[in-house]
Amino acid sequence: IGATIATGANTNSVGVNFGHNAETGVITVYGSNVCESGVESSILVQLENTPEIDLEIFPVPNVGIFTLTVSFPEETTFNIRVYDKWSQTVLEIKDARTSSGYYAKLIDMGNVSTGVYYVEIFNNTYREVRKILIRK
Secondary structure (H helix, E strand, O other), X not given: OOEEEEEOOOOOOOEEEEOOOOOEEEEEEEEEXXXXXXXXXXXXXXXXXXXXXXXXXXXXXXXXXXEXXXXXXXOOEEEEEEEEOXXXXXXXXXXXXXXXXXXXXXXEOOOOOOEEEEEEEEOOOOEEEEEEEXXX
């Protein structure tokens, strides 16, 4: 409880998102082959408490033009990536910088199709993802 498979279902690699208040967790993996014989293995995960960032995107849904604001506890450099449901990058902004920990940008993705997209803000310390809906 408190964790979800984020990426990698039915593959050789799995990403797991734990809840914001999680400190430790156990991941149990069961694998089987075509003969239905399998093996189970568990690992204990110790999580570091990462300071949260405040990410807002509005309006949602939108027509491909939206405002992104993000607040960090301190001034920092980070990246912005927007990708589609197939994890294909449709927009990337590298080395964005905050001013006094705050960043705001009008994003124009008017050239993309109607659909669900994911906005990811990340650097070596922080990572936050939000889902947006673009309707044309």
